[in-house]
Amino acid sequence: MYEIISEEIRKAAILNAVRHEGKANPKTVLGTLLGEHQELRAQANDLMPIVQAIVQEVNSTSLQTLREVVNQKWPDQLSKQRQDKERTLPPLTNADKYTKIVTRVAPNPDFVLHLGNARAAILSHDYAKMYNGKFIVRFEDTDPRLKKAQLEYYEKIRQDLVWIGCKWDEEYIQSDRLPIYYEVGTTLIRKAAAYVCQCKPEQFRDKINASLPCPDRSLTVETNEERWNKMLEHEYKEGEAVVRVKTDLTNPNPAVRDWPAFRIIDTVKTPHPRIGSKFDVWPLYNLASGVDDHLLGITHIIRGKEHLTNMDRQLFMYNHLGWKYPEAIHYGRLKIQGMDLSKSKMMKAVEKGEISRVDDPRLGTLAALRRRGYSPKTIRDLIWDIGPKPVDVTISWDNLNAMNRKIIDPIAHRYYFVANPIEVTITGFKGTLEVHPPLHPEQPNLGNRTIRIEPMVGKATLLVSGNDSDVLKSQPEVRFMNLFNFKPVDTGSGKNFAGQIVEDSGHHSKAPILQWVPSTDNDNVAVQVLMPDGTQVNGFAEADLQKEGVDSIIQFVRFGFCRIDRNSSKLVTACFAHQ
Numbered sequence: 139m140y141e142i143i144s145e146e147i148r149k150a151a152i153l154n155a156v157r158h159e160g161k162a163n164p165k166t167v168l169g170t171l172l173g174e175h176q177e178l179r180a181q182a183n184d185l186m187p188i189v190q191a192i193v194q195e196v197n198s199t200s201l202q203t204l205r206e207v208v209n210q211k212w213p214d215q216l217s218k219q220r221q222d223k224e225r226t227l228p229p230l231t232n233a234d235k236y237t238k239i240v241t242r243v244a245p246n247p248d249f250v251l252h253l254g255n256a257r258a259a260i261l262s263h264d265y266a267k268m269y270n271g272k273f274i275v276r277f278e279d280t281d282p283r284l285k286k287a288q289l290e291y292y293e294k295i296r297q298d299l300v301w302i303g304c305k306w307d308e309e310y311i312q313s314d315r316l317p318i319y320y321e322v323g324t325t326l327i328r329k330a331a332a333y334v335c336q337c338k339p340e341q342f343r344d345k346i347n348a349s350l351p352c353p354d355r356s357l358t359v360e361t362n363e364e365r366w367n368k369m370l371e372h373e374y375k376e377g378e379a380v381v382r383v384k385t386d387l388t389n390p391n392p393a394v395r396d397w398p399a400f401r402i403i404d405t406v407k408t409p410h411p412r413i414g415s416k417f418d419v420w421p422l423y424n425l426a427s428g429v430d431d432h433l434l435g436i437t438h439i440i441r442g443k444e445h446l447t448n449m450d451r452q453l454f455m456y457n458h459l460g461w462k463y464p465e466a467i468h469y470g471r472l473k474i475q476g477m478d479l480s481k482s483k484m485m486k487a488v489e490k491g492e493i494s495r496v497d498d499p500r501l502g503t504l505a506a507l508r509r510r511g512y513s514p515k516t517i518r519d520l521i522w523d524i525g526p527k528p529v530d531v532t533i534s535w536d537n538l539n540a541m542n543r544k545i546i547d548p549i550a551h552r553y554y555f556v557a558n559p560i561e562v563t564i565t566g567f568k569g570t571l572e573v574h575p576p577l578h579p580e581q582p583n584l585g586n587r588t589i590r591i592e593p594m595v596g597k598a599t600l601l602v603s604g605n606d607s608d609v610l611k612s613q614p615e616v617r618f619m620n621l622f623n624f625k626p627v628d629t630g631s632g633k634n635f636a637g638q639i640v641e642d643s644g645h646h647s648k649a650p651i652l653q654w655v656p657s658t659d660n661d662n663v664a665v666q667v668l669m670p671d672g673t674q675v676n677g678f679a680e681a682d683l684q685k686e687g688v689d690s691i692i693q694f695v696r697f698g699f700c701r702i703d704r705n706s707s708k709l710v711t712a713c714f715a716h717q
């Protein structure tokens with residue numbers, strides 16, 4: 139058994155080494171092996187030393203020798219690997235310790251998901267699938283005051299998850315689970331692991347910053363239980379009582395010391411969107427999230443490193459309760475060049491009315507990326523490329539666009555679109571002209587479009603992009619794509635041109651090639667393109683564009699890839715993706 143596996147490991151290691159200047163990566167090699175042998179996943183930890191030994195041996199062989207081995211044994215692998223960049227995730231830590239891997243994504247439904255959230259969702263989902271485990275979605279909506287949930291976002295988040303291919307096995311909503319948290323609260327108080335603090339916030343802060351207990355910390359269990367019951371019986375007002383979990387008062391981080399687990403929120407004033415004013419004792423993040431991770435049997439938490447302090451806090455509660463903390467993987471920050479992925483900033487822009495929709499192209503939300511024409515596969519490929527690395531990653535739009543182009547370029551239908559058009563009046567037509575350019579230059583099976591030009595007495599006006607005015611002014615001869623050459627004459631200070639068809643110029647001419655659109659209403663359609671910076675470009679496209687449904691991703695020739703946002707008989711609205 140291990141001999142056969144060794145041969146496979148060697149092959150994966152050699153192929154990996156050849157792709158990376160002779161240095162194979164043991165984690166990638168193990169990932170490749172586990173990708174092909176699901177049955178070995180539980181033994182990942184045992185296999186790692188074998189993989190490491192083989193990788194070491196392979197890496198000490200010269201690159202030249204490795205290339206020769208590949209050429210002899212697996213000649214088709216080199217070209218294949220160059221085309222399909224191999225994507226693997228490193229194995230999960232201690233996966234073999236658990237009979238079933240359980241992961242979760244835990245969004246607060248106070249906004250839609252953004253690119254950063256997609257990382258937690260995709261990694262958690264894909265690891266669960268990789269190990270034949272379970273993936274849970276948990277809506278964390280226990281802050282009816284500051285991070286208040288909104289009803290519409292529960293469903294929008296579900297749509298986002300479905301879009302990026304993260305189907306969940308179970309769903310929980312924390313606002314349904316308050317009695318469960320109350321039970322844990324009672325247990326903590328009875329174990330003298332928590333107390334009800336009635337201090338004013340400043341008083342408590344002064345004490346805790348000096349590593350000193352507040353007077354409530356030494357209350358008897360009986361007094362605490364009395365106060366806790368008073369809380370549950372609505373006898374405190376907002377801000378009058380807080381349940382705190384006992385930690386180490388000398389912990390170097392004051393924010394970890396005796397953290398708040400429950401508080402009173404006046405839900406008459408700020409009702410919860412799902413359960414209204416029914417409850418006024420609310421668990422704080424670390425209590426609710428920590429309790430659920432344990433009760434739902436989460437084995438691996440995959441989240442950003444900003445949660446490291448939360449883990450420190452929750453570990454105290456886990457110790458009080460005799461629970462074992464799940465395996466926690468904290469990845470670094472994900473940034474995208476020139477865009478703020480901070481949820482609070484995006485929400486502020488929406489609240490202030492600077493941005494009216496959560497899918498505005500200026501936002502880094504999944505809804506915005508979807509609206510612009512990014513494929514969910516692009517998002518998945520990106521997340522797999524960066525994986526759960528602890529280092530911060532900044533991705534460039536160029537990279538993201540290149541990944542997306544690979545996916546949409548082979549399928550996007552091509553159309554002519556002229557932005558801010560100017561007119562060119564052409565003479566020399568011999569009646570109505572119909573041309574049938576292909577919908578895709580390399581995919582004849584996709585079919586053709588039809589563009590009609592209906593001249594009056596041999597004369598017709600075509601529209602070209604305003605940007606091409608310079609070409610018309612400076613070039614003696616210009617070609618209309620799929621049409622003919624003509625010699626442009628400026629007849630209106632760069633805004634209007636005329637031209638005579640040049641017969642028999644063939645395709646050999648070096649004339650610059652412009653896209654064009656008929657000027658007659660029946661043969662074109664008005665188009666508005668919403669750009670990534672929120673501006674709008676207006677123009678016209680050939681009439682056949684109206685056959686495209688909403689959500690179609692198309693390419694406007696010499697302009698860029700766009701997604702059809704709306705399509706009515708008079709106007710097509712599109713969102714710009716990239717060039």
Ligand SMILES: [Zn+2]
Nearest residue numbers: 335337352354
């Ligand atoms: Zn106190």
